[in-house]
Amino acid sequence: MKATLGSLPAHDDGWAYEIKWDGHRTLAHIDAERTRLQTTSGRDSSERWPEVTAIGRGLNASTAILDGEMLVIGEDGRPSFDLVQRRDPSVHAAVFHVFDVLSIDGTDTVDLAYLDRRRLLEQVLEAGDHWAIPPHHVGGGADLLAATAAQQLEGLIAKRVDSTYRVGTRTKDWLKIKNRNRVDVVIGGFSTGAGNRSGTFGSLLVGVHNDTRLRFAGGVGTGFTQATLERLTALMRPLTTTTCPFDPEPPSAVKRTATWLRPELTATIEIAEFTNDGHVRHASFVELKDDR
The missing domain is CATH 3.30.1490.70 (Dna Ligase; domain 1)
Known part of the structure; x- marks a missing residue:
């Protein structure tokens, strides 16, 4: 669901x-023999999270199917989606936050009301080092x-x-x-547009100041109306340059379709967060800062 x-x-x-925990949605199929962890695409992810497969020790039943979010906690004490994607198990352990129960001892619970399922979940699962029931x-x-x-x-x-x-x-x-967090970024380029954006651009290539350098922070490809696309294109064309304004330069995959700009335009965008690499995640354009 x-x-x-x-x-x-x-x-x-x-x-x-x-x-809302920022991780990988996971189903845990638990029985006496083993625990199988399953992604939303149906893939078996048990080998990726071996510490969580011991969850059967905390189960007050023979079998169960549990629904939850697989998390990795960063040094700042907050869940990090970036660490979930590329964690080092020797450094960062996983924690499975279980928020629903679909079956207990072979009996489906899906037709019960949410609050009834939550009460059953709290009865059937005891917290452990690598799994927990977050409050509601x-x-x-x-x-x-x-x-x-x-x-x-x-x-x-x-x-x-x-x-x-x-x-x-x-x-x-x-x-x-x-x-959604609003941040100001410098527009240092844009990627080539395709389809209905072939006459404008695909995404803005943005950066943030780090001391005296402009550090590349990723792309912003959503949040534009057609009028905004056309207006930004008109403002950016006179600023084109052959010199990349970012230090260090972005990856080759970015550079292949990039047009560089003199870094004179600043935009406000909304993001979910900055990744550990310093890139914007789930970024959406709000406005040019000078338009306020």
């Missing part, structure tokens, strides 16, 4: 909230969302308290509510 991207419900009545909150969505923003977490999942678990469905019974 998947959440639909949305905003906070207008009223808290009938809604529970969980923190009935009501209080606005305060909890503000708290996640203050802690630089991704946001919330809102779930109807009476909703059943609809396998394989993206539904508005679950809402994904994201915090």
